[in-house]
Amino acid sequence: MPHPHRRLKRSGLTMPIVTDRFISNAWHRGCDFINMDLEDSVPPALKGYARSLVRRSIPVVNKGGADAVCRINHDLMEADLDAVIWPGMVHVNYPKAEYGHEIRRMDEIITRLERERGIRPGTIAIGANIETAVGVANAYEIASASPRVRDFGGASGYDMSRDLGVEMFVGFDQFVYGKGEVELAARALNLEPRAAPFTPNITGSVSDPDRAFAEADAARQCGFRIGGGLHPFVVEPQNRGFTPNDAEISDAHWVLDEYRKLAVSNETWVQIDTQSLTPGDGPGPLDSSDNPNLRHRVIDRYEAARAAELLEWARLCADRDREKDEAIARVRAAADADAT
């Protein structure tokens, strides 16, 4: 069920806020969000300087229509929040979340700062990132600690690997249990699961566009909606991979048409051999000629709900793409006007 504050997160770059050339140039990459990092990519000596940059960086990263997001430090939560909760910020990532009380404390501080700084209550979401074994063990408690937690995931990646003492990119899924615990908590609480199907990766490369598209495409087909990365090369492939294509949109309309017929007949499901259908002008099912898994289709209320969600998601993607295109065009027009 789409949340009233739902923001699209198909693509997003995480970058050190202290590296000006990254922050200044990120706006034209087409990201759904830009994650300004105060944490691991910022050296300890620069934490104070990093904080001083956040407020003025928000309009810079917003220029191309991207949402402003911040990653704060686990151990510097209060000071960091004071520096990042400003109008325009929509989401604060809290790394290595381990206990519900940490999230409740964040919620209190954000609630106060929203009031003091004229931000509509409840605007700012908390990204409670699970990156340790303790975090996995307390996943449900953490996810349920604040209504600001709207999507939820983790339990893999470098921090998790460090905590477990394992090497990554070993070719099999090392994190089945932890990812399962976290996703079950997310689903039990009706939060958007921040998850993806497992794809073996033995390179650990962060800049491979083909791989980024393949992963985003597989994640979308599996029902997931959230991406993000570290390198500009992966932004466009993620936007494309997480956006439904025309064939899927036609298929969703076809499913809903068939479901309406089913409902009239007082049946709960029907199985359709799509190769027995004669193609018409209207919407039709996905082509099963190169994917035999798609030949026999079941139509029922679950498939109908999935189709309706896909159409809603496609509409949100189209709206978001238009929003970003217009923002980037406005910046370029202004620059052209300045130049002449």
Added chain:
Amino acid sequence: MPAANQIRRSWLLVPASAAPRIASAPASGADVIILDLAEFVAEPNKPDARDAVPAALDSVKAGGAEVFVRIDPQLMLADLNAAIRPGVAGVVVSRLESAAQIAEAAALIDRLESQRGLLPNSVEVVASLETAAGNHNGFEIATASPRVTALTLGRADLAMDLRPEPSGEIHLMQYLMQRLITLAAATGKLPLGAWWRAPDRGLLATPENTLAAAQRGRAIGFRGSMCVLDNQVAPLNDGFTPTAAEVAEADAIQSAYAAAVQSGAASVVHAGGRALTPNLVRQYAQVSALAAACAIREEFKSAALSGRPIPLP
């Protein structure tokens, strides 16, 4: 050794509103037939479906199947009122979310058992943990009433919108299946399910894929599974029964172990290159016992279907 009445490999779901399905079900060979009042009965058909339960309870057991009724937890009073009658072995509560729902069902069943002359505490409850909340609360649900005898994920893949991954595995199901099996064993319940993979829609799979799903399911600890089509029953019965080759291997290993122990050899003996420990032998002993119990169950059903006298185990 499991008693014959605990052999419940195939659970055929039949909409209580579908007279032709009720008529064909006894010949399917199902260990259990579930008269469905929930998922497969369209809302306008529910009153007629409930009215059909008493007669169906009687007619579907002609093939020796035990009979359960699947109910909707939001319509519990009306559904249980239709279901709790002499001849019903239990109810399947679909789409469970909380232990409170089990407590509510148990209290209603207490009353209906007493009003309708059923033995107290005779009606079982199968908890269908289809939702994420139901799985999250699984331990509390399983232990909420001694009536709960079995746990299943039911159609969790649909209720939780879990889809196939590129590997063909249904996302999250490996975790959910093994979690459910662990939970069931920890609380002494029968774990029901099969290891379904794409492209089949789980309960609607072809006979071949149903057999494979049952075999994979048995390998990780499931003891039986629900299905929707009559032609899935035989594959489930087969898939949840040890094969002749498995029984032969199990018997051979037990004999070799017994001989080694008797001859006073060290307690770890080798046969076919394997280290035989008591725990390994314990695994194989259960294969033989399960196969024997399945044979008794088959004999019982075949006698019931043909009208022969029921053999005593």
Added chain:
Amino acid sequence: MLIRRSLLIIPASNADALATAWSHDADAVILDIQAGVPPSQLAAARASLPDSIAAAGQGGADVLVRVNAPYWHADSNAAVCPALTGIVLPGAESPQQVADADAHLGNLELQRGIPAGRLELALSLETAAGVWHIRELMAASSRIKQVAIDEAALAAALGIVQNPSLDPFVYARGRLCIEATAIGVQPVAVLDPTRLGGDELSYDDKLRLATDARNLGFKGLVCVHPHWISAVNAAFTPTESLVDYYVQVREVFAQALAAGTAAAPFAGRMIDVPVDERAKDVLALSAACAARDAAKQAALASAGRQTGP
């Protein structure tokens, strides 16, 4: 840092295995008086435990005794001596069982002049209830440094025959690694015994199986035969190339910090704080493994002088 990579388990009644247990370079030897000992030999095995413990520890290995769940009390009485590292308690399902064993070891420490709290209690879980309640079980005693799931016993408890191609314990193993790591206890692997015939497995097969276990978060592996030990020690010790890689990671990261950033590309990956932290961990682990190996070498040399020709 506790370095206990290879835990060789032998039946306490097996004189041949006992005679050479010290010489295989295992980090620990578990003397089993549970599954491995026929009932008729239990009394004799108990009586000889103190001598067996001393013998098994000559090569510098820690020595633990796996007791019988029903007679853990009497078995512990027979096992506890100053040379004993700890008790392996099988099949625990309730925190009370663990707390009782903990208290009993405390009494024995007091009676037998062993410093309070020194005896370890390792859990070997055998049932689904143990797996489900693992958090409460581990919290019931501060003596617990290691916990394992006996997968053959768990399979028997679930009524299944283990089939290596359809792994039934992804959940159980993952739960063990996460919950143990969360509470600061080391998860120890016990591999599927249908893969452990051993004769048909090459050194590389064993190295790969043990490395996969390490990459799930396990810190050691129970070896049912001495021919596993060298592969297991190698798998749980950072390799030279891994150490080299992390030495370079530390250099790259230090240079990045000096240049005012905490993220730097290296070999196609992004190096930042967690990678540098992992580098520190691996280098510390490597040093600790080297120290453990040196200590075992010294013990072996000394044992060789005492028992040599």
